[in-house]
Every structure is written in C-alpha cells, then in structure tokens.
Amino acid sequence: MIKIAPSLLASDFTRLAEEVKTIDNADMLHLDIMDGHFVPNLTFGPGIISALRDKTDLVFDTHLMISNPEDYIEEYAEAGSDYITFHIEATNHSHRLIQRIKESGCKAGVSLNPGTSLKEIELILPDLDMVLIMSVNPGFGGQKYIPQITEKIARLNSMIEELNNDVAIAVDGGIKLHNVSEVIEAGADIIIAGSAIFGSENPYEMIKKFRAAGE
Ligand SMILES: O=C(CO)[C@H](O)[C@H](O)COP(=O)(O)O
Ligand SMILES: [Fe+2]
Numbered sequence: 001m002i003k004i005a006p007s008l009l010a011s012d013f014t015r016l017a018e019e020v021k022t023i024d025n026a027d028m029l030h031l032d033i034m035d036g037h038f039v040p041n042l043t044f045g046p047g048i049i050s051a052l053r054d055k056t057d058l059v060f061d062t063h064l065m066i067s068n069p070e071d072y073i074e075e076y077a078e079a080g081s082d083y084i085t086f087h088i089e090a091t092n093h094s095h096r097l098i099q100r101i102k103e104s105g106c107k108a109g110v111s112l113n114p115g116t117s118l119k120e121i122e123l124i125l126p127d128l129d130m131v132l133i134m135s136v137n138p139g140f141g142g143q144k145y146i147p148q149i150t151e152k153i154a155r156l157n158s159m160i161e162e163l164n165n166d167v168a169i170a171v172d173g174g175i176k177l178h179n180v181s182e183v184i185e186a187g188a189d190i191i192i193a194g195s196a197i198f199g200s201e202n203p204y205e206m207i208k209k210f211r212a213a214g215e
Contacts, residue, residue: 002184002214003027004207005061005170007194009043009141016048020056022203028059028083030172030192032141033076035066038090039139046072046079053080061192063111063172065138066090070097077104085109085132085170088120098127109170113138114146118156128167130190131156135183136173141194145174150186157187177206180213 005028011019020029031049036042049060062081066072069086070093076084084106091097094110101108109130110121114137121131133153136143153171160167170190171183180191191210200206 002188002211003168003190004197004210005030005190005192006197006203006207007032007141007172007192008198010194010198012198013044016052017055019198020052020058023197023207024056024058025204025207026058026197028061028190029056030194031060031062031081032194033062033064033066034139038067038087039065041139046075049076049079049081059083061085061109061170061190063109063132063192064090065111070100073097073100074104077101077106081106083107083109083130085111085130087111087113087138089113089116094121094124095127098124111138111172114149118152118159122159125159125167126163126165130168130170132170132172132192133188134173135171135175138173142199143174145176145179145183150182153183153186153188160187177209177213180210184214 004026006023007030009032034041034043059082061083098108107129111132135149168189171188172192175193176196
C-alpha cells in the first residue's frame with residue numbers, strides 16, 4: 001500500500017491548522033525544515049510542529065534540510081515528530097545520528113540529494129526505517145522532477161530487496177499526477193507531494209487520485 005505524504009511547504013502558512021484538516025485522508029504530514037544554510041531557504045522550526053501536533057492524527061514526517069542535524073534531534077522529537085530524516089550530506093556521523101533518532105523514540109530516515117550516490121548509504125541501510133530520495137534539489141517546492149531519479153529509486157529498491165528488510169522508500173519533489181505512476185512502479189512506498197496537493201482546488205480529492213495511481 002502506497003502512503004501519501006502532503007508537504008506543508010505548499011500550504012497557506014497563514015492558516016496551517018485549517019490546511020491540515022483538508023488532507024486528513026493522507027497518511028503522513030511532511031514537514032520541511034530549512035535553515036538557510038544547508039539549503040538557500042528558511043521555513044519553520046519545532047514550534048510550528050508542536051503547535052500542529054494536536055490538530056491532526058497524521059504521522060509527522062520531519063525532513064531536516066539543515067546543517068549540524070546532531071544539534072537538533074531531541075528538539076524535533078519532543079515537538080511531535082514520528083519520523084526524523086536528516087541529509088547524508090549534512091553529517092559525518094550518520095550511524096550515530098540514526099541511533100540518537102531511535103533513542104529519542106522516532107523512526108529514522110536519511111535523505112539523499114539528487115547528485116548523491118546510493119553507495120553513501122549502503123552500510124547504514126539495515127539500520128534505517130526510511131530512505132528519502134530527493135527528486136529535485138532541496139530548498140524549494142514547485143520544481144520539476146529530475147528524470148534520472150526513477151532509475152535511482154529502482155536501484156535502491158533492488159538493494160533493499162537483497163537485504164530483505166523493510167526500509168521504506170520515500171520520494172520527494174516534483175511529483176504530480178502525470179508522473180506518480182512512474183515513481184511508484186520504480187519502487188516508491190511513500191509519495192511526498194507539496195504543490196500538486198496543496199496547490200490543487202481540492203487536496204482531499206487529489207490525494208484520492210494519487211492513491212488510485214498506486215492501485
Ligand atoms: O523537500 C522539499 C523541497 O526541498 C519538498 O518536500 C518538496 O519540494 C515538495 O514540493 P513539490 O511537491 O512542490 O515539489
Ligand atoms: Fe521535503
């Protein structure tokens with residue numbers, strides 16, 4: 001079963017509590033944390049996550065696009081994250097960071113920029129709950145899906161099958177109705193979409209269409 005994770009980045013920031021109500025048929029709420037350093041944009045921090053925690057029952061999927069993620073794990077766990085995903089490019093101590101995320105009570109994810117090889121995560125794959133493949137360069141919503149990423153998803157899927165464990169593959173960036181089937185067929189388990197869902201007339205119906213593409 002495919003999971004749908006709308007990205008709050010594309011919602012109306014002046015009415016966050018109402019916006020999350022429009023997507024209550026989704027599985028997860030994707031929360032993009034940007035620090036203006038690891039990526040050239042700034043979003044929000046743990047205060048917004050904890051303010052939203054009692055507004056929805058969705059699983060909170062926190063995507064840290066920040067430098068020094070090791071300094072912020074407990075804060076994002078306490079704010080209400082269920083998954084915490086850091087970028088492999090942002091740390092020299094990925095294995096330790098995964099253990100810290102799990103000790104904080106969350107599931108652990110790692111994300112790869114489009115130009116980062118899957119080799120970088122080969123040795124930590126058995127410890128992960130999720131791999132988040134970026135299909136655009138991180139920092140902004142509304143960008144175009146990078147076509148080479150489909151092959152990368154398929155290769156990661158084979159690596160996971162060889163390991164015989166249940167690491168989820170999440171794909172993030174530029175996913176719309178016209179390419180979601182391609183992403184799912186390559187092996188994605190979690191579809192993250194911002195502008196396609198929150199930018200549509202009816203986010204609830206759009207989630208249904210995304211889900212139907214995976215059936
Ligand atoms: O991490 C992200 C950007 O860095 C976002 O989650 C992603 O871009 C979703 O937006 P869209 O679906 O509009 O591309
Ligand atoms: Fe994201």
